Amino acid sequence: MQLQINGQTRDVPDDATDPSMPLLWVLRDVLQLTGTKFGCGIAACGACTVRVDGQAVRSCVTPLSSVQGRSIQTIEGLAGDKEPHPLQAAWVAHQVPQCGYCQSGMLMAAAALLDTTPEPTDAQIDAAITNLCRCGTYPRVRAAIKTAAAQLRPTRPPRGPLRVKTA
Amino acid sequence: MKRRTFVLSGAALGGALLVGWGAMPPRDRVGRRGPLTSTDNEVRLNGWIRIAADGRVLLAMNRSEMGQGVHTALPMLVAEQLDIGLDRIQLEQAGPEALYGNVAMFLGALPFHPDDREPGHETRGVRAGRWFVAKLARELGINVTGGSSSIADAWEVLPLAAATARAELLGAAALQWRLPVDELRIVNGVIEHESGVRGHFGEFARQAAALTVSARNIHVKPREAWQVIGRQPLRTDVPAKVNGTAVFGMDVKPEGLLYAVVRHCPMLGGSAARVDVDATLRRPGVERVVRLGRTAGATSGVAVVARSTWHALQAARSMDVVWRAPPHDPSVGLLDTQRIDASLEQAAREAQDNAGGVPFHRRGDVDAAEAAAARRHEAVYHAPYLAHATMEPMNCTAQVRDGRVTVWAPTQAPTFAREVAARVAGVDVDAVDLHITLLGGGFGRRLDVDYVAQAVRIAMETGGRPVQLVWPREEDFTHDFYRPAGVAVMRAALDARGRPQALRMTVAGDAITPRWIARNRPAWATRFDAPDKTAAEGFFDLPYAVPHQRIAQQATRSGVPIGYWRAVGHSHHAFFTECFIDELAHEAGQDPVAFRLSLLDQHPRFATVLKLAADKAQWGRPLAPGRARGVALHESFGSIVAEVMEVSLDNGRPRVHRVVCxxxxxxVVHPGIVAQQMEGGVIFGLSAALYGRVDIRNGEVVQKNFHQAPMLSLAETPVIETHIVPSTLPPGGVGEPATPPAAPALVNALFALTGERVRRLPLLPPPA
Structure with a gap:
């Protein structure tokens, strides 16, 4: 079987998987793409969030059979060729992560949000980012999404280094 | 020899040994140079610092990064002394030597009252106790990351180690260049002289290692000259955490890796009576079935080893097992939290009425004060068991081969991780190689090493292949070492104006430390438990001036596995005491802030923190209709935190809008990290106050995954602001102190809003 992941075609040996195997474990254990995390196994925490055809999905309950021929993006593919995604830059500028374990999923959910909603309101961020974080990075997640959205806005001057006061 | 003579001479010998040990200088913490070169290109200057050939500084990192920023803050202490950029300091995991043990955490375990340890005015008993325990802790050298102690522990030793290295490097440069050492300076890791000669550390490291610089020529940079401490450099761990390359426990992938998933007996302390091994082995991808015992406090269970985590998960889930209940008294039944809660209340009341329990604080004459009082006010508070629920479930990777054990673990307790690995594998502790990964959350759960023991046990069955054990989330929730439940009975005697004259308070609950020691250092287990400060902290050590007090802890044995949870005893004791103080303010007819301040004349640090939070929150200014403020003030882990919360009710549900800390x-080493920890600590505390509960029925934990155990979401998160009191005192902790005041500030705000006093957590019912 072949999968389209981060713009590349990846071979998935048939003997290592079965069609019901969740994408999470194909990514982590078969393809060694460990940036996508296991948190709960029931789509409740969002640590495993990846994008499939642009949409945020929880890969721990997404069977391999449902993503064949579709475009999968993981945290490893979020950045551009040369520079980080504006969300990643905003995450650094706001010093969002603490332990960091949930952050891949947060970033992928945020990336999907900004694609459909370039200028999200607080309510839209609340509705889209349902990922759990035990360290409590939520206030900075919200702030970083807004900063990235502002950077992505076409009317703004070209991106420069972000400077944000974090404390 | 008569027994009495024997005992006496034994005591005399023991005393003499103790005096002799006491007279010896404390164990050096900077560490020796050891082998001159550790590798061909690196030179060890002391136990903490090596210099690479290209001038980089290699720092022995003895603490685990679990989000608290220690991989940034500790190098800052070194960067300050060596005048080198953080990007030129590379972290290396510290070895197992006693040098890297934690001293500050043991100092934090001393049950001293704030009246006796006001900074600069410590009593002789406090000084002596700290001296003794510091010396003992240096000898023991137990390496754990916990108790918000990392900065406090490193505060003297790392600057001294770096300043020593600096003096040696400068001395070597001065010799080589034949220049006076005081004419040299260091600019971003390069030694320079105005004549134009310059060179990086790597060029002088060998000569530096051969020099002996006398102590009077080692100068730790004074506060006035600081350029790093107190600033906010970017955290060094963040780039890898936003691009997916950060390596947590589950991201370790040694060659030939197998995957294992555990299923424990659902009844805590139970075991597997019968397992259908053959059927499980026939499932796709399955390689082994391994039965697991009770090592390191775990409940017994069965592990399935397979070629992927998914195959192991599927097989473990469908595995046919007949479980055996743990030994129990049939007249009482299996563990049940409702029954435990009732028995805790009974124990607290009995101890309160009979002057029982261990009195952690006594002053004045409570009996007389109660007899003379105009009236009394009494309240009973309840707190539930709580789960850690780190985002990264418990996991560990292990390989047993050729008489050696290799362990890759996200652990807060490397000393115990190595010891348990050696115990399980039957090898010497020196045959264990431990690699500590990043921790996807710790909060105290990873001070236990049950999952390390299991991984090693499984790896003994895989023919030398490495195996990665992962706990499904359901196992994580149902087999935690829980924050113990507690019940407090509190009574105040008030004078005619409502001012408290006496406090008689008793809290009942299980003591964590004796259980933790018994499962991690079995050799130290004792038949009778010594009083555990963590079972009383934040309860007996109130700063408020009440002349007569008896504050006691009644230790119970409920049988539930318990462990350290962020802020430990403070996590529920602050809820008890800061809500009760709020009740007393109400009884006195006083404003909650003014009332507290009136009892804080002897403790200006507390008063300053409280005033700062109140000012920044505009305490007293009118709010929008339907909103109210509440306040809480609490000291833990060497730091004092006040929180003011602004709340409303939304369809009967509490909604927190703003928190001022x-x-x-x-x-302060890194104010940005302090702010992060305040935000995180508040959110952790709010999750617990609103939702946190672990219910046990028929010996089995009810809450099995996040759908049954909600946590605060982004949508529910308030605006949180942090204000830091400037100080030149040695650093306290920041990882935990924001959590304890969260629940009482919220509950006090709800009282201000509704006039109803909540004395039991959590505030919200479990999900349907």
């Missing part, structure tokens, strides 16, 4: 944590 003030903290006095002594000298």
């Amino acid at each position: 003030a903290i006095d944590c002594g000298t």
Whole structure:
């Protein structure tokens, strides 16, 4: 079987998987793409969030059979060729992560949000980012999404280094 | 020899040994140079610092990064002394030597009252106790990351180690260049002289290692000259955490890796009576079935080893097992939290009425004060068991081969991780190689090493292949070492104006430390438990001036596996005491802030923190209709935190809009990380106050995954601001102190809003 992941075609040996195997474990254990995390196994925490055809999905309950021929993006593919995604830059500028374990999923959910909603309101961020974080990075997640959205806005001057006061 | 003579001479010998040990100088913490070169290109200057050939500084990192920023803050202490950029300091995991043990955490375990340890005015008993325990802790050298102690522990030793290295490097440069050492300076890791000669550390490291610089020529940079401490450099761990390359426990992938998933007996302490091994082995991808015992406090279970985590998960889930209940008294039944809660209340009341329990604080004459009082006010508070629920479930990777054990673990307790690995594998502790990964959350759960023991046990069955054990989330929730439940009975005697004259308070609950020691250092287990400060902290050590007090802890044995949870005893004791103080303010007809301040004349640090939070929150200014403020003030882990919360009710559900935190944590190394920890600590505390509960029925934990155990979401998160009191005192902790005041500030705000006093957590019912 072949999968389209981060713009590349990846071979998935048939003997290592079965069609019901969740994408999470194909990514982590078969393809060694460990940036996508296991948190709960029931789509409740969002640590495993990846994008499939642009949409945020929880890969721990997404069977391999449902993503064949579709475009999968993981945290490893979020950045551009040369520079980080504006969300990643905003995450650094706001010093969002603490332990960091949930952050891949947060970033992928945020990336999907900004694609459909370039200028999200607080309510839209609340509705889209349902990922759990035990360290409590939520206030900075919200702030970083807004900063990235502002950077992505076409009317703004070209991106420069972000400077944000974090404390 | 008569027995009495024998005992006496034994005591005399013991005393003489103790005096002799006491007279010896404390164990050096900077560490020796050891082998001159550790590798061909690196030179060890002391136990903490090596210099690479290209001038980089290699720092022995003895603490685990679990989000608290220690991989940034500790190098800052070194960067300050060596005048080198953080990007030129590379972290290396510290070895197992006693040098890297934690001293500050043991100092934090001393049950001293704030009246006796006001900074600069400590009593002789406090000084002596700290001296003794510091010396003992240096000898023991137990390496754990916990108790918000990392900065406090490193505060003297790392600057001294770096300043020593600096003196040696400068001395070597001065010799080589034949220049006076005081004419040299260091600019971003390069030694320079105005004549134009310059060179990086790597060029002088060998000569530096051969030099002996006398102590009077080692100068730790004074506060006035600081250029790093107190600033906010970007955290060094963040880039890898936003691009997916950060390596947590589950991201370790040694060659030939197998995957294992555990299923424990659902009844805590139970075991597997019968397992259908053959059927499980026939499932796709399955390689082994391994039965697991009770090592390191775990409940017994069965592990399935397979070629992927998914195959192991599927097989473990469908595995046919007949479980055996743990030994129990049939007249009482299996563990049940409702029954435990009732028995805790009974134990607290009995101890309160009979002057029982261990009195952690006694002053004045409570009996007389109660007899003379105009009236009394009494309240009973309840707190539930709580789960850690780190985002990264418990996991560990292990390989047993050729008489050696290799362990890759996200652990807060490397000393115990190595010891348990050696115990399980039957090898010497020196045959264990431990690699500590990043921790996807710790909060105290990873101070236990049950999952390390299991991984090693499984790896003994895989023919030398490495195996990665992962706990499904359901196992994580149902087999935690829980924050113990507690019940407090509190009574105040008030004078005619409503001012408290006496406090008689008793809290009942299980003591964590004796259980933790018994499962991690079995050799130290004792038949009778010594009083555990963590079972009383934040309860007996109130700063408020009440002349007569008896504050006691009644230790119970409920049988539930318990462990350290962020802020430990403070996590529920602050809820008890800061809500009760709020009740007393109400009884006195006083404003909650003014009332507290009136009892804080002897403790200006507390008063300053409280005033700062109140000012920044505009305490007293009118709010929009339907909103109210509440306040809480609490000291833990060497830092004082006040929180003011602004709340409303939304369809009967509490909604927190704004939290203003003030903290006095002594000298601040990185104010940005302090702010992060305040935000995280508040959110952790709010999750617990609103939702946190672990119910046990018929010996089995009810809450099995996040759908049954909600946590605060982004949508529910308030605006949180942090204000730091400037201080030149040594640093306190910041990882935990924001959590304890969260629940009482919220509950006090709800009282201000509704006039109803909540004395039991959590505030919200479990999900349907």
